[in-house]
Amino acid sequence: MVCLQMFFSKSFGYALRGVIYVALVCEEGQRVQVDEIAAKLAVPKHFLGKIMNRVVKEGILNSTKGPYGGFSINEETLSSPLIRLLRITDGMEQFKSCVLKLRKCNKDKPCPLHYLMEINRNDLLKNFSKTTIADLLKQDKKMLIESIATF
Amino acid sequence: MVCLQMFFSKSFGYALRGVIYVALVCEEGQRVQVDEIAAKLAVPKHFLGKIMNRVVKEGILNSTKGPYGGFSINEETLSSPLIRLLRITDGMEQFKSCVLKLRKCNKDKPCPLHYLMEINRNDLLKNFSKTTIADLLKQDKKMLIESIATF
DNA sequence: TTTAAAAGCGATATGGTTGTCTTTTATGCG
DNA sequence: CGCATAAAAGACAACCATATCGCTTTTAAA
Numbered sequence: 001m002v003c004l005q006m007f008f009s010k011s012f013g014y015a016l017r018g019v020i021y022v023a024l025v026c027e028e029g030q031r032v033q034v035d036e037i038a039a040k041l042a043v044p045k046h047f048l049g050k051i052m053n054r055v056v057k058e059g060i061l062n063s064t065k066g067p068y069g070g071f072s073i074n075e076e077t078l079s080s081p082l083i084r085l086l087r088i089t090d091g092m093e094q095f096k097s098c099v100l101k102l103r104k105c106n107k108d109k110p111c112p113l114h115y116l117m118e119i120n121r122n123d124l125l126k127n128f129s130k131t132t133i134a135d136l137l138k139q140d141k142k143m144l145i146e147s148i149a150t151f
Numbered sequence: 152m153v154c155l156q157m158f159f160s161k162s163f164g165y166a167l168r169g170v171i172y173v174a175l176v177c178e179e180g181q182r183v184q185v186d187e188i189a190a191k192l193a194v195p196k197h198f199l200g201k202i203m204n205r206v207v208k209e210g211i212l213n214s215t216k217g218p219y220g221g222f223s224i225n226e227e228t229l230s231s232p233l234i235r236l237l238r239i240t241d242g243m244e245q246f247k248s249c250v251l252k253l254r255k256c257n258k259d260k261p262c263p264l265h266y267l268m269e270i271n272r273n274d275l276l277k278n279f280s281k282t283t284i285a286d287l288l289k290q291d292k293k294m295l296i297e298s299i300a301t302f
Numbered sequence: 303t304t305t306a307a308a309a310g311c312g313a314t315a316t317g318g319t320t321g322t323c324t325t326t327t328a329t330g331c332g
Numbered sequence: 333c334g335c336a337t338a339a340a341a342g343a344c345a346a347c348c349a350t351a352t353c354g355c356t357t358t359t360a361a362a
Contacts, residue, residue: 008264010350013251020263033308047351053310066359067307100164104301111298112171112287113159120275127267136263147262150255161320184338198321204340217329218337305362315352320345327340332333 011089015051017041017148019085019133022061022071023078024145031070042150054088078134086128095125162240166202168192168299170236170284173212173222174229175296182221193301205239229285237279246276 008016018037026032034052038045052071056063062074086092098105098114099121105111137144159167169188177183185203189196203222207214213225237243249256249265250272256262288295 007245007248007252008250010252016263017251035308044351046353049309050311056309063309064359065307065309065357066361067305068360069308069358071309094158097158099159100168101158101161102298105298109294109298112167112295116278116282120271120278123274124271127271131267143260144263147253147256147260150253186338195321197323200339201341207339214339215329216327216337216339218331220329220338222339303362305360307360308358310357311355313353313355316350318347318349320347322345323343325340325342327338329337329339330335331337332335 008086009090011051012086014041014043014048015055015085015089016082017043018048018052018071019055019061019077019080020136020144020148023073023133023137024141026072029072031064031068031072033070037071040149051089055085058084058088060084060088078137079132081129081132082136083125083128095121159237160241162202163237165192165194165199166206166236166240167233168194169199169203169222170206170212170228170231171287171295171299174224174284174288175292177223180223182215182219182223184221188222191300202240206236209235209239211235211239229288230283232280232283233287234276234279246272 018041021037021040022032034045034049037043037052038048041048052061052063055061056071059074059076060080061077062072064070064072097103098111099117100111100113102111105114107114169192172188172191173183185196185200188194188203189199192199203212203214206212207222210225210227211231212228213223215221215223248254249262250268251262251264253262256265258265
């Protein structure tokens with residue numbers, strides 16, 4: 001975290017891949033268990049569980065405890081823009097505050113990188129606001145599963 | 152480093168501000184000490200020292216030990232693109248490897264975000280390759296000093 | 303009503319970045 | 333040469349994101 005790193009946090013990656021996986025393998029109503037998701041994505045189970053949990057709390061997925069429980073998609077899942085997931089895992093600070101983390105930085109007293117980064121930053125924000133989970137599911141499903149499974 | 156966080160690492164921020172400060176306050180040949188830089192930028196002295204050290208090793212600044220020693224600019228300082236500093240502090244991996252850190256991701260087997268991010272990522276890389284320290288020094292110097300000092 | 307399966311949750315480890323402190327090395331000056 | 337000064341270098345501490353573990357809660361099914 002910690003950078004205009006051109007990476008996403010692991011949390012975000014896990015959340016995104018988790019949601020995509022659930023959306024891919026379960027039809028409306030069906031459930032998938034964290035054990036299966038974690039195994040398929042080759043991701044730490046408990047850590048993934050916590051992240052999925054937050055995704056559920058925000059309403060992007062459903063979950064049920066108990067036997068035959070698990071995670072399932074709901075009405076919001078497919079239409080959720082990526083920015084919603086990013087907000088859950090990483091927060092929105094990154095789009096608001098100074099890229100050098102200088103508190104005084106603003107339009108009138110910009111840091112040396114302020115205007116240089118503004119365009120890139122807004123482009124990314126736009127991208128993530130308009131792209132939904134459904135958009136990511138448009139490509140060939142077999143390829144998609146393969147691309148998010150393992151590493 | 153760990154995210155398409157819209158932030159830079161502290162190391163990069165310190166390096167950039169340090170170089171700008173040296174370039175601003177010392178004419179060709181003059182020297183500034185780490186104590187002064189750290190004080191003005193309100194940044195941990197020893198940590199800054201180490202980063203400046205690497206910047207010197209890469210040839211972007213000069214340094215001399217001993218009395219009247221300190222850091223000074225050289226022929227390369229002003230013409231260095233920002234990407235050179237970023238390579239020193241954060242490395243270039245962030246522009247090369249998958250944004251979700253999936254090793255298998257490539258043009259033929261792209262991860263769900265591959266093409267979505269490609270444009271943003273390349274734009275940023277271009278920006279950082281063409282913008283030099285000199286470019287950042289073009290604005291009003293008093294404003295500039297103020298913007299990098301404190302936080 | 304009991305049992306077992308599955309998510310939820312808090313406490314604890316791990317690793318990399320950031321930050322501090324001390325010692326070493328180089329340099330200018332008397 | 334020897335001393336004072338400042339960067340360089342290395343050892344160690346703090347912190348945060350990531351990861352793990354064990355226990356609790358919920359719930360379907362027998």
